[in-house]
Amino acid sequence: MEEVSTVFVGLDAHAQSTAIAVAHVGREAPRFVGTVGARLSELSKALGKLGEPSTLLIVYEAGPCGYVLARELRAKGWRCEVVAPSLIARKPGERIKTDRRDALKLAALARSGDLTTVSVPDERDEAIRDLCRARVDAVRARLKARQQLKAMLLRHGRRYTGKTSWTAAHERYLATLGFAHPAQDIAYTEYRLAVSEADARVRRLTEALAQQIENWRMLAVVRALMTLRGLDLVAATTVVAELGDMRRFAHPRDLMGYLGLVPSERSSGTTRRQGEITKTGNGHARRVLVEAAWNYRFPARISRVLQVRQQDQPAAVRAIAWRAQLRLCQRYRRLSLRGMHPNKVCVAIARELAGFVWDLGRQVPPQA
Incomplete structure (x- = not known):
């Protein structure tokens, strides 16, 4: 009582x-x-x-x-x-x-009774969430370090002609560069060291995250979400760590609203005006889902990587993941043909992807 x-x-x-x-x-x-x-x-x-x-x-x-x-x-x-x-x-x-x-x-x-309570995670769940956010901070720090290095090269007219930066070929190119003054060589070396240290930090945190979730009560939910296209180990862990037990959301619309993926509205009388998404609630999980939504611009198929992720999952989980691909890939194509901006298309796909995340989270409950 x-x-x-x-x-x-x-x-x-x-x-x-x-x-x-x-x-x-x-x-x-x-x-x-x-x-x-x-x-x-x-x-x-x-x-x-x-x-x-x-x-x-x-x-x-x-x-x-x-x-x-x-x-x-x-x-x-x-x-x-x-x-x-x-x-x-x-x-x-x-x-x-x-x-x-x-x-x-x-x-x-x-x-x-006019207050809305939030779910208080247990200490283990919060620890995994802290580790996920630490990795995000490390990725952002690496991006900043890379931008600073490339900015110095651009100031001195050094342009890489290869296709992709930060590959092995790009690293070999960076190793051949030199400058006329010793002070510039020192600055350039420090920038390269900062990038290397940032890379190592991201790798350490990624490995630590994979190790720490092995005994986590939400591991089954993470693996179920990994059957969805666009959600690898890091992305699925981030979503689960930020959202917790999906069963606390009675309907997928509740989860979409919590993520701030629903359109804002300012209507009066017979006039209905909808604007940009509300962006309320958890921004970390929203960012991951929007990034994952870009993967649905390609035709629906089960790649080799996705096949490995789905290998030990129940048939019901695999069916939901395939149904998500069929719907979201078709939805992405239709919205694009209507001339909608690609960013808006991805947000719309992310909103529907949240519904499939909710469904999988209820299919595979966390361990007690």
Whole structure:
């Protein structure tokens, strides 16, 4: 039986302080309690003065402080929920924002039931997600290092005539280059070393990710998603780590909305206006799905690589993956023939791909 809360506590949590406000059942205005330090002992002492843990519902916004506070409070017997900050109602004319006001607003909205909670991942799931995001950061750092090296070469009129950069042939070309002044040679060598170190970092993180998911409870879901075209080990792991258990989404439209892949809308009366996608929710998973959508510009077929990924999967999983190829490849071709911009086509394909991801996530539940 669900516990009934009589005291609603709003926390505005920061790195060094936490503002506390409380709202009781009824129409009484919420009351600001005060500000305490970031230590759990200080917060627990302040919460203990507000009532028994069974009567309190504590809420705070998802943000840079992560989920540690929620886990620690739950471990001590408090009921704590993390809410989505982007879905908190805000008055258009509101121009003053303080920790006190934020805490009071959270307490009042928790009492009225107007807050949307987010799923708190367990520590293992969050660890895999951190590793995925560390790899993304490493890839971006490598891109920046490569851009800096190529910018120096362009400034001095050194242009590579080969087809593709950063291949073995390109590396041999870079090794032959030299400059007139020793200072430029030093700068060039440092740029090359930065690229090499960035490459090594990406390789280390990729290998670590493959090792860490071997005993992960979501491994079966990752392998099921790898049956889809465009989702390799890294991409599938990123999607699963960011989304968690797909069963928490009752309908694929819920997942599409969570990913921010649905069009925005501003309609009134008989006029309906739809705009660009909302881009709300999880941007990491959205980016992976949009990148994967580019693979559906080719005709549907099961390549050798895809055949290996699907080898040990159930027939139902393989059927969903093939159905996804047939539909999405045809959909990509039709939208392209209509003259739609390629980027818009990929976003539309990514939205439908999310539906197949949802289906596979429910077909292969995670291990207990």
